[in-house]
Amino acid sequence: MKRILTVALISTLLVGCGTFASRDPFFKKEGIYPATRFDLDGMKELDYPYPVFLALDVPVSIITDTVLIPYDLLR
Numbered sequence: 555m556k557r558i559l560t561v562a563l564i565s566t567l568l569v570g571c572g573t574f575a576s577r578d579p580f581f582k583k584e585g586i587y588p589a590t591r592f593d594l595d596g597m598k599e600l601d602y603p604y605p606v607f608l609a610l611d612v613p614v615s616i617i618t619d620t621v622l623i624p625y626d627l628l629r
């Protein structure tokens with residue numbers, strides 16, 4: 555039970571990282587839906603356990619990317 559709670563806590567802390575990282579100048583992804591592409595690319599390239607956290611971040615990234623479409627089109 556303690557392990558499940560630890561994983562749940564870490565997961566909630568990491569959700570949203572694709573949204574911030576994809577708009578960082580270092581990882582900058584062009585176009586719309588950059589956070590979703592960042593998460594999907596990371597799931598292909600990284601080793602366990604990171605793809606699990608990125609998979610949890612995909613739904614949040616889709617929502618935030620949709621909200622931030624005007625910002626992405628202007629940059």
